[in-house]
Amino acid sequence: MSFKKQDLYPCNPATARGEATKLASSGDKVVYTNGRTVVIRDLKNPSAAVTYAGHVQNTTVARISPSGYYCASGDVTGTVRIWDIVGEDQSLKGEYKVISGRINDLEWDGESKRIIAVGDGRDKFGHAFMMDSGSSTGEIIGHSKVSQVINAVAIRHQRPFRAATAADDATIIFHQGAPYKYEKTIKTHVKFVQDVRYAPSGDHFASVGSDAKIFLYEGKAGETLGEFTDSPHSGSVMACGWSPDSKSLVTSSADCTVKLWDVEARKAITTWKLGSGVNHQQVGNTWTGGDDIVSLSMSGDLNIFDKRVGDKPARVLNGPQKSITTAISAASSPGTFFAGTADGRILAYSDSGYVHLEGEGHSALVSGLAAAPDGKVYSVGFDDRVREIDGGKSFVPAVSSTASQPRAVTVASDSTVFVAEASGVEAVRSNQKVFELKPKFTPSSVAAAGMTIAVGGEDQKVRLYEWDGKALAEAATLEGNKGTVSAVAFSPDGSLLAAGDSSGKIILFDVKKRESVTSRWSFHSARINSLAWTADGQHCASGSLDTHVYVWSVQKPMRNIAIKNVGPGGVSAVFWVGDGQLASAGADGCVRTWGITFHA
Structure with missing residues (x-):
């Protein structure tokens, strides 16, 4: 008697009320976490889903390197594991304890060599390190001592490298790199900053927050270029994502809407309304290289939008959120x-x-x-x-x-x-x-x-x-x-x-x-x-x-x-x-x- 592994039907992302959930993508693949499991899900080939269960504690975020060879995943204890996604053995490249508490976000640089992980620690709240050795590549500092929970980090993939971190103290800290060092504090938001993302071109980055505001910044110097004020969200904006051509931005909000923006005009092109109530609040998103817009509902549903069509998702991926x-x-x-x-x-x-x-x-x-x-x-x-x-x-x-x-x-x-x-x-x-x-x-x-x-x-x-x-x-x-x-x-x-x-x-x-x-x-x-x-x-x-x-x-x-x-x-x-x-x-x-x- 013998057996052969066949199909995998994955769980959907875990969500928590009032918190953003980090989604990531690489090509047509969407990456997310649930419990101790990291899921890599191919939107074009559903049978090619992969799970990773190497963490001892619950995972919080995972991102695939720009090279496509490795995935970095963080958990609630501040541990980052870097593992091979080519082949079935998922061999471990490195494991590093980077902060003393929950990791809320992490990001690769454009060379797939350095990682910045941020979150809720005791002595430090962010760490920049080499993926192969764990050695430090700078300091992530500058947020308020009172509320130093960092929610998101974004890295410019082109040289000269830049990094931006967003936190509960309503500020964005702009870093030069590498090695990364404090450059300046950006005070545009008045409430928690939930997400910050660099455009693939590196020319701009954007931030969104609990004040329902969306801001655009210059990519190299970090200068504030303006706010998206046309048809704004009416609730906390939990996530933003850039189109592969860097010309459009998508935002997901707790007001149960997903908005598509023209970056140059700073106007809303499309607004998708996904019902009402807590289950339809949008708490995370990512824009895949295959040009699919994926937004996550509080209920765990993955809503996939086509920017060219319709007033509703092109399809919805259901799945269990719990055991x-x-x-x-x-x-x-x-x-x-x-x-x-x-x-x-x-x-x-x-x-x-x-x-x-x-x-x-x-x-x-x-x-x-x-x-x-x-x-x-x-x-x-x-x-x-x-x-x-x-x-x-x-x-x-x-x-x-x-x-x-x-x-x-x-x-x-x-x-x-x-x-x-x-x-x-x-x-x-x-x-x-x-x-x-x-x-x-x-x-x-x-x-x-x-x-x-x-x-x-x-x-x-x-x-x-x-x-x-x-x-x-x-x-x-x-x-x-x-x-x-x-x-x-x-x-x-x-x-x-x-x-x-x-x-x-x-x-x-x-x-x-x-x-x-x-x-x-x-x-x-x-x-x-x-x-x-x-x-x-x-x-x-x-x-x-x-x-x-x-x-x-x-x-x-x-x-x-x-x-x-x-x-x-x-x-x-x-x-x-x-x-x-x-x-x-x-x-x-x-x-x-x-x-x-x-x-x-």
Whole structure:
């Protein structure tokens, strides 16, 4: 047996209210961060997405060098890692602790040799250094001692080098370089300066701030040339980006608009309005070398605009912002799957990409998804609700409440929904509770095969129940697990049951004989979060908190496929999206697919 890495469906950028989110681009690629993951996403070739998970702490900003060979990424501890993006090994070029707190922005010089990183430190708030040695190439100083959080940095890519930093003290500091040294303080804004960017030509740079103002400056001397006053934004301007020809500027604002400006005339050419409310606030942008304008909504949506067309985005890239907590394949539509996240969202994936389900969803973590024989999909969440998804596109308005916090959900062959909860097991049909089981143990997982229901418990046992349409009757107790039974799954014909536990052990049971078939599926080192069987019932995949995925063989229990270090934070779901195609999802919010080959 062997595996091959296939497609990656990345998470969207992380956002925080009242804060700008730094996006960057190189050619057609957009670069951003979410948690410990750095994502490089190709807008022209979606299957070419790449993630990097080398940071120990959450990342904040990442930028590709002008040469295109390296990426520099910073995190909340003040560490910058420089890594190779050519090839799959992502080898580390250098790691430097540059400030003592969060890095808010960093920038490469035009020669791909020097980097300036800025942020929120204790003793210093910016550092200029060589990318290969980490040695200093000047001083980043000049901002107020009281509010010295630096939000952005921009470097002129042509000689003579210049750099500008923007901070919460409402000033921009202009530096000569290299080595970089203080030149002067620019006081144009009256509130926090959120972003500063140099034009690709190096002739100008621009700044935007919380005072809703946009200013233009001369690139070499830093002289203020003027303000963009035609049709200004009505809210904080969070980001600005230059066109590849340096003739246009795009700005993104918390007033839910994106504006395109003619720099020479200083007039707004186009204004795009993206709805209203916090979720539509625009908190970051970048202008790609392929001439796509990308603006980031507070909701995490990446809005892609064509400057020549329309009053709305040409397309919108959806995706999870938080950890994926559960995911299943849609039985009614091959290649389609659903993913539930830690913030209560459920996304449906098809060939056209992720789509957020319409209607009112869950308000807290989605703890389980299950597909019914009739093609319907049901979800449960920590808001103590059972919801039905209609046609894979929207939530059914009717909802059923649970007696306690749901942990897992499954559907019997008569379309009765069974929910394993902290206090028992509920049976729900047509949004009505039809039966409730109050066992002496605490349920932790549930699965169904026909009218047989398996309930895993915190007491390290699995109980089998028979459902007659009215009540559950206990049929057997299966023992052998060494921890809380965290995942159970029947083979497609219902003859076998895999039970994974919190110690990383999986026991395979013969359902008819009520006995263990093998206990050798024990290579995981942490909690089993998900189990998924192949259609022929000969192989079972497991995903664990230990970040690994294994594919096990029924006929040869000691043979397996080990897919190691699948994603930082652990694997929360595995499922089959087609013959020989396995998908995994987890804490980094990404879904990865793997081609599995079963040798005879």
